[in-house]
Amino acid sequence: MTETTITDLPAPATPGSKSEQAYQAVKARIVEGAYTPGYRLVLAAIAKDLGFSVVPVREAIRRLEAEGLVTFERNVGATVSGIDPTEYLYTMQTLSIVEGAATALSAPLIDSVAIARARAVNREMRQCLDHFDPVRFTQLNQDFHSILFEHCPNPHILDLVHRGWNRLASLRSSTFRFVPGRARASVDEHEALLKLIETGADADDIEKAARIHRSATLDAYLAQAKTI
Amino acid sequence: MTETTITDLPAPATPGSKSEQAYQAVKARIVEGAYTPGYRLVLAAIAKDLGFSVVPVREAIRRLEAEGLVTFERNVGATVSGIDPTEYLYTMQTLSIVEGAATALSAPLIDSVAIARARAVNREMRQCLDHFDPVRFTQLNQDFHSILFEHCPNPHILDLVHRGWNRLASLRSSTFRFVPGRARASVDEHEALLKLIETGADADDIEKAARIHRSATLDAYLAQAKTI
DNA sequence: TCATAGTAAGTCGTATACGATTTCGTACCT
């Protein structure tokens, strides 16, 4: 349906360069879970694997470090960033803020066609609930919000959203799991959000709704973590 | 008084490394205005100047690119990022959002001592108005907000604030100038903000006040730009 | 057995070198 994925982001640097290729390759492996958190990223090994020398690989790793996907320690090396619950909290909280702002800023620019597409994605999400397909659910969730952000007037804020998504993706296949019941509520909130946008609600209300939509997932996680 | 400056930030990577030194050096020159927007950053020249080889310099430039301070083009080179009014708008708008959030999150954790320190800084800012010292005014303004953010519970958000400040710093000594009257209003808003924090006002109210405090500067700039 | 020093392996950090690409100037042709 929608081909919006987490990878078609800024594409900032010099396309075609080996540095860029290495960046994309390593990032893909992290996001897809081939390199799990804690995995040791040895420059020489990656370079050999990709057929490059270590220099462009090194540059790629540093970029990933800047995005928070890997941790780098001098004279020691890089590892895929961990699943630290504190980091999760930070990232989710930050996302709630920037997604809220992005949604509010975009809302006035969303046309009815986009609304319809978002509704279709949301319907598909509801189906995922029945088949229990968390991976696809997460993908569709990003598609949904990507549609809302399509005409976001501030690319900086959009970039921050994408960075947050990338961080979360790196720990998708980790110990964190769906909180039962939360996913269904999320789908309902999507519908409510679309209604707000359609009716041209106040920007503050839209922002608040979008922010709570994200932070509720965080709250659900925290509540669950407390019971364990 | 306060020694909080724009340069004592994350200090993320490997301290002591030449790559890090080059990063700090080039960044300082941009922020201080030695390298003005549009300035051509030639790797070999910088390397020779610092006494390093090009490799660590290259890494430094790429980091600065990730922060938006320089623009990099494949096989061409890097230049100090420009003064594009659109970029200014994006940055200010983003700052209004993340500063607002940072202020609201920090407010409950600010003690009376910090409040007093912030007041002292704000008094000094008022004096700067009389002596007309815009550079010091800007510095004190950052000191003021840094005090409020001292115990910000979310380092990610704080990092976003710092990034925004850095971007603005790179165009401080450019065509952008103080908007007459705005600076004085800003000092008054600081006092109002402190009152809100002292009285334990609602987080939403604090966030809104802090956000408007920043976006009002943007509005003043836009209004002025329109008249020219 | 445990602690410790010494050593070897692994890995990173940076310098140097060279091929690739762009840019700019100049000469030639129309």
Place this chain on the structure above:
DNA sequence: AGGTACGAAATCGTATACGACTTACTATGA
């Protein structure tokens, strides 16, 4: 004179090489 093609200079992109640092292992002595 204007435009195009060619060539040289400048600069970047990457490979290779080597020194520096960290880590883990091993052997030795208490």
